[in-house]
Amino acid sequence: GSSGVILSPEEATTLQTALVLLKHEQKFTSVQYWGKIFGINNDYYIAIGIGNDEMYDRKYLYIKDCMNWGDLPILPKEAQEQARLAKGRFSGDPSNEFEHILIKQLPGEGDEIHEEEETVIIKEEDRLTTIINDISHEAFIVPRSAYIRTPTGMISKNRTFEGLSVTECTKLGQFLHFREATELPKKSLIDRANLDKSLDFLDSLEEDVPKGSWSMQFDRGCGVTLLKSLLWPGYVFYHVPHTSSFGSVYYGIGEKNIDLPFML
Amino acid sequence: MDTPTPKINPKEEQYINAKAYLSEASTDSGYNLYDHLSSCLTKILDERPENVYDIFEDISKDRKRSKFTSNVDTVQDKIDQSTEVALAIVQRKLFARGDGDEADQEPDEDAETPLPNLMELSFFFEQAGIGLNREEVIRVWMALKNLVESHNLQHVRFWGKLFGTEQNYYVAEVEYREGEEDADEEEEEAEEQHEEETTEKDDGEEGEEEAEEDDTPKPEFKPPPVVPREENRTGPNKKTYFVCNDPGKPWTKLPAVTPAQITSARQIKKFLTGRLDAPVVSYPPFPGNESNYLRAQVARISAGTHISPLGFYQFDEEEEEEEEGEGRDNFVENLDFEGLPTKEMTDPILSSWVHHVQHILPQGRCAWWNPVQKNEDDFEEEDEEEEREEPDEPEPEVGPPLLTPLSEDAEVGNMPPWTPKMSSNLIPQFAIACMHSNLWPGAHAFAQGKKFENVYIGTGHKYSQDNYSPPAPPAIQEEFPSGPEITETEDPTPEEEAALRAAKQDAMEAAEEMEDEEEQSDED
Numbered sequence: 147g148s149s150g151v152i153l154s155p156e157e158a159t160t161l162q163t164a165l166v167l168l169k170h171e172q173k174f175t176s177v178q179y180w181g182k183i184f185g186i187n188n189d190y191y192i193a194i195g196i197g198n199d200e201m202y203d204r205k206y207l208y209i210k211d212c213m214n215w216g217d218l219p220i221l222p223k224e225a226q227e228q229a230r231l232a233k234g235r236f237s238g239d240p241s242n243e244f245e246h247i248l249i250k251q252l253p254g255e256g257d258e259i260h261e262e263e264e265t266v267i268i269k270e271e272d273r274l275t276t277i278i279n280d281i282s283h284e285a286f287i288v289p290r291s292a293y294i295r296t297p298t299g300m301i302s303k304n305r306t307f308e309g310l311s312v313t314e315c316t317k318l319g320q321f322l323h324f325r326e327a328t329e330l331p332k333k334s335l336i337d338r339a340n341l342d343k344s345l346d347f348l349d350s351l352e353e354d355v356p357k358g359s360w361s362m363q364f365d366r367g368c369g370v371t372l373l374k375s376l377l378w379p380g381y382v383f384y385h386v387p388h389t390s391s392f393g394s395v396y397y398g399i400g401e402k403n404i405d406l407p408f409m410l
Numbered sequence: 411m412d413t414p415t416p417k418i419n420p421k422e423e424q425y426i427n428a429k430a431y432l433s434e435a436s437t438d439s440g441y442n443l444y445d446h447l448s449s450c451l452t453k454i455l456d457e458r459p460e461n462v463y464d465i466f467e468d469i470s471k472d473r474k475r476s477k478f479t480s481n482v483d484t485v486q487d488k489i490d491q492s493t494e495v496a497l498a499i500v501q502r503k504l505f506a507r508g509d510g511d512e513a514d515q516e517p518d519e520d521a522e523t524p525l526p527n528l529m530e531l532s533f534f535f536e537q538a539g540i541g542l543n544r545e546e547v548i549r550v551w552m553a554l555k556n557l558v559e560s561h562n563l564q565h566v567r568f569w570g571k572l573f574g575t576e577q578n579y580y581v582a583e584v585e586y587r588e589g590e591e592d593a594d595e596e597e598e599e600a601e602e603q604h605e606e607e608t609t610e611k612d613d614g615e616e617g618e619e620e621a622e623e624d625d626t627p628k629p630e631f632k633p634p635p636v637v638p639r640e641e642n643r644t645g646p647n648k649k650t651y652f653v654c655n656d657p658g659k660p661w662t663k664l665p666a667v668t669p670a671q672i673t674s675a676r677q678i679k680k681f682l683t684g685r686l687d688a689p690v691v692s693y694p695p696f697p698g699n700e701s702n703y704l705r706a707q708v709a710r711i712s713a714g715t716h717i718s719p720l721g722f723y724q725f726d727e728e729e730e731e732e733e734e735g736e737g738r739d740n741f742v743e744n745l746d747f748e749g750l751p752t753k754e755m756t757d758p759i760l761s762s763w764v765h766h767v768q769h770i771l772p773q774g775r776c777a778w779w780n781p782v783q784k785n786e787d788d789f790e791e792e793d794e795e796e797e798r799e800e801p802d803e804p805e806p807e808v809g810p811p812l813l814t815p816l817s818e819d820a821e822v823g824n825m826p827p828w829t830p831k832m833s834s835n836l837i838p839q840f841a842i843a844c845m846h847s848n849l850w851p852g853a854h855a856f857a858q859g860k861k862f863e864n865v866y867i868g869t870g871h872k873y874s875q876d877n878y879s880p881p882a883p884p885a886i887q888e889e890f891p892s893g894p895e896i897t898e899t900e901d902p903t904p905e906e907e908a909a910l911r912a913a914k915q916d917a918m919e920a921a922e923e924m925e926d927e928e929e930q931s932d933e934d
Contacts (some may be wrong), residue, residue, distance in 0.1 A: 184846075312807060361575040376575070376681065399851060399873075 165193060165284030180282075181381075183274070192278060192396075281396055285381045286324045287373065289392055293324070309388045321383075323372065449473055527553070528568055531863050534856050537842055546657070550580055553657035557582060560661075569708070570650065570852075570866030577655045577684025581708060581866075584650045648767075651708055655684060662686060664705040670697050671771060673708035679871055707870045709770065715853035716767040716864050717816060717845065723766050726815075763816045763828075763845060763855070816845075849873055 165177050180192040271401045310320055361374045375381040379400020385391070430778040432444035450473055458818055462469075528551040532544075550568060558566055565585040650660040678692040680703065690702040696703060816828055829846045848851035852868020902910065 361573075363577070374573070 166197070179277070179395065181398075183396070184399050190274065219319045281378050282324075283382065284323075285375045285378045285396070286394060287321045287383050288324045289385055290322055292392065307392075310385065311387055426864075446470070446473060456755050461535045503823030530861075531568075531865075534842055534858065534863070535854065535865060537844075539707075553580070553654060553661070554582055557584070557652060557661050562586070569712075570868075572682060572704070572707075573868065574682035579653045579684070579704065579787045580654065580657060580680065582661065584652055585651060601763035629878070631708075649712075651705065651897070653686070653704065656877045662701075664701055664708070667702070667705045667709050668697075671702050671706045672709060673772070675703060675710065682870060702811045704870075710872075711850050711853060711866055711870070713765075713770045715830070715847045715850050715855075715866065716765065717763045717855050718864075719857045719862055720764050720815060722862065723764075761815045763857075764813045766813060 153315075155374065165179060177196045180194050183190045190367035289307075289310050361376055363372045363374070371385045371387060372381040373385075376400065378396070381394065381396045383392070429444065432447070433442045434698045450466075450470055453469060453473065454466075459465065528547055532547045554566055554568060557563070561584075563584050564588060567583040569581040569583040572581060581821060647666045650666075651664040653664060654661045677694055678690075678696060680690055680692055682700060682704060686699070686701040686704070690696040690700055690703045692699065827849050828849065829848060831844045831846065832842075842856050842858035845855045849872060850866070850868070851873050852870075853864070853866045855864045856862065
């Protein structure tokens, strides 16, 4: 709300209906509204369907006009790399194609370097998937101890999560990335000995580079904690201390803020 | 006396040992495992929850936590002045009305308040999917009311909200009543003059000292003249802006913007922190601190994105013909404006909206100022130094005149600069027309019938497809090209000097001999 984007009453009601239908049709355990990506002509509304395992069993879906959900494809890594190259805004039409000109340098005759231009065509749908995956990978956060890893390896919600206290909320280390831990194995053994295996299986925000890429604010005094990502402008995470309510949403144009180091 | 020890079964002995171990008190908290386990099991058997295996650890943790008895009861509770409480106190003032006097006066309903009807505007924006939540809007509205009461203003608008990393800014656009603003202006000028006088005195003293020393060669370099800022009420300084971090906190007036600040702000891209006195560390160095940077961005955004439906404003026809080169900069509301149909407003050709704020030229002003202005002093100097080259007359910079339609706006990358939208696709009869800017993401405008409004909610940065790269540092000054005239040669060594002297003497002797020979030959 206070971040400047709200759903108009019409949007909200249609989304509500659409999400409920989605859960019913695809038999998800729960369905969450992930956010909205603005395109030039049209916007995309994105939702996540969650199966049994909170982290791994996720499927992303999108709709344009709040009624018909479309699956987002899962792309192999090379295709994702290519899709990241496309610049410019989303147009709002999933079949739109971006052209990206790759300049390849091939060794020609002798010492000359022969430059070739290669046009790579990227579908908007692929780009959409990649961006959503990237945002979820880099920006999606949850408070510590909100999710527990059970002995079977499954990740589920912690039913006794009572929220963080206000002082805990001020520390970035209390918030964890909701993704496969990439930084954890790099920590020294001494640090790891102090961690609680069932709670600390995710990367914390403290190791995010560059420092300061998260902006933490309190609304209403310390009534609500807001964490905004500066790397993906438009991503907002909120948490009400001492309660178990938290959530996040992405409302933006779907472009990474690569100028971040200049702007801090 | 022998007390016979009863014979204990080895199993019983094990049991007693085990119980004793379990009853061992923990060194940290003084509780033991045996009691804890028994209390957990008691609770489980009492409550009989489902899936007790899964939540066993949680039950255990709960028991442990509930055992903690705080010793705060004996100590008086400290009054916790959390920030939430502090903010609530500040905001309570927002809702307080004046005491005493106002109860007697009845509000004059006919008088026009400069206060906008913010709730109505936020309702329209909500239809478009942008805006702040209701609580915040009410608070901002109260804060604007305070602003109106404390200053004598003609017109107030909620300009928008800018996000910072630590705190946010709420910006109000304000037009002073005629005559009121001059009072503030005079104060500022008086301060500036006072400062200038003190610095002049210092310079005077230093100058005397310098004159006593040898005169060092004075460089002929004259720095390019500073482009003067435009007066208040014209150009980028047409409106004054107030900011506050939170509704309820006092409003701070932003200083007027200078062209140097605008040109500098165009070259850098920095996040706002939320503190007005924060320094802006950037390359090229920004002249000023965060309040100046904020003001420059506000000016750029206003110039680029404040739009109104075609025909709402029109030029005053009674004005005389303006001078050459100066665009018109005044307009009045068109009283006969009847509103355009929504479909026309959302036409992708964008011809039914116009800008009503002047475009800022590359120089940083709205009206071009010729930097090559010759004063009388310059004329005298020119006579003395004939070799000084005259700089070429710079060409006047021209920007699009006021009230140009949006169809003339340049494209961003390869997409249109504005996205028109109808607020509702399902009920087009009552939908309102909205425009979202693609060049300044976060700038929105809506129109319905005779009402329209602009707002900006965002981080204050322009959109560019390519990455931002700071301008390169200036090229290194070239050295004077080295040639034989200025290259140093080594001094000749003593041996060489001796050899040279010897050679010279030989030459002289030879010359004398030659002369003698010639004389002799002449005599002959």
